């Protein structure tokens with residue numbers, strides 16, 4: 001089946017749906033879709049055909065809702081690489097006519113292959129990985145190529161300790177060669193981000209335009225640590241795990257449902273992370289969301305987007321309906337001072 005998107009996909013987008021990524025020329029949708037979970041090989045109990053069809057439908061639903069940005073990494077699966085292969089197949093078979101309407105990102109930094117050149121931030125690893133990602137994605141270029149995580153400090157003979165100018169030089173080469181349009185960094189703390197940007201300025205390297213950190217109601221580390229730096233250097237911010245992997249929905253309030261991320265063997269959300277203390281907070285947040293006329297998922301996304309510094313909330317999904325529900329959060333992304341006070345009190349309790 002060839003996909004034809006809804007003609008009105010942009011006309012129906014809410015006001016301010018596209019937000020400027022820092023001080024770059026790139027506009028990103030308020031909600032972006034990540035392919036970390038549910039786009040690799042089929043999970044137990046699913047046929048390859050049904051799994052693939054669900055993935056296609058998720059990407060179709062997203063694009064029709066104005067979600068023009070799909071985020072990947074070399075290691076997404078399982079197995080590693082399989083999410084890029086699947087999304088690459090769907091892009092080629094169903095989205096070939098829409099490449100210029102899409103922002104596709106990928107990353108390298110986590111372990112991808114054996115030996116000392118298969119992870120972290122060396123030039124050797126990053127550039128080889130980008131070539132392999134492009135093959136799997138069946139693309140000539142990606143729109144954003146990220147350093148997925150900063151190197152640890154050098155210690156003895158262990159990997160790590162790549163000089164920042166080497167990692168950023170590899171991103172610069174990716175951009176100058178045309179294999180990536182923009183560079184990004186992910187999970188760098190505030191001080192490391194400032195170092196990275198200053199290094200680019202010193203060496204005349206293409207600067208990252210975007211930072212991808214973890215940010216949600218249960219993890220606010222970026223507010224004091226990172227946001228002052230991204231604002232100073234004009235970087236956009238795309239918040240990953242804005243729903244804390246599904247914890248910031250009502251789905252775990254009555255136990256762990258079958259088929260949910262916490263119930264699957266390969267899911268990164270483990271049952272022991274769903275603590276009574278977190279559930280108490282989630283229950284109280286759910287009450288605030290209901291009073292606002294939103295689902296908790298919608299309120300959690302709206303809350304990350306309340307800050308102008310946050311360009312986009314990078315969601316995951318296991319079915320198309322979740323994507324539609326989440327996209328519908330954006331028209332109601334404003335909070336009264338009283339609501340914010342109530343939320344802060346719940347988070348501090």
Ligand SMILES: NC(=O)c1ccc[n+]([C@@H]2O[C@H](COP(=O)([O-])OP(=O)(O)OC[C@H]3O[C@@H](n4cnc5c(N)ncnc54)[C@H](OP(=O)(O)O)[C@@H]3O)[C@@H](O)[C@H]2O)c1
Pocket residue numbers: 033034035036037071072148186187212239240241242243244245246247249250251259260261262297314315316317318319321322323325326
């Ligand atoms: N840079 C990095 O180091 C890094 C790290 C992690 C993630 N990321 C990026 O961030 C993306 C998002 O991460 P994430 O998948 O953890 O994001 P998330 O949005 O916090 O969680 C997504 C999960 O929440 C559940 N969900 C979503 N919408 C829902 C709804 N309306 N109602 C009920 N449940 C809902 C689904 O879980 P079920 O499967 O249980 O239905 C879904 O798989 C990734 O795909 C990746 O692109 C980047």
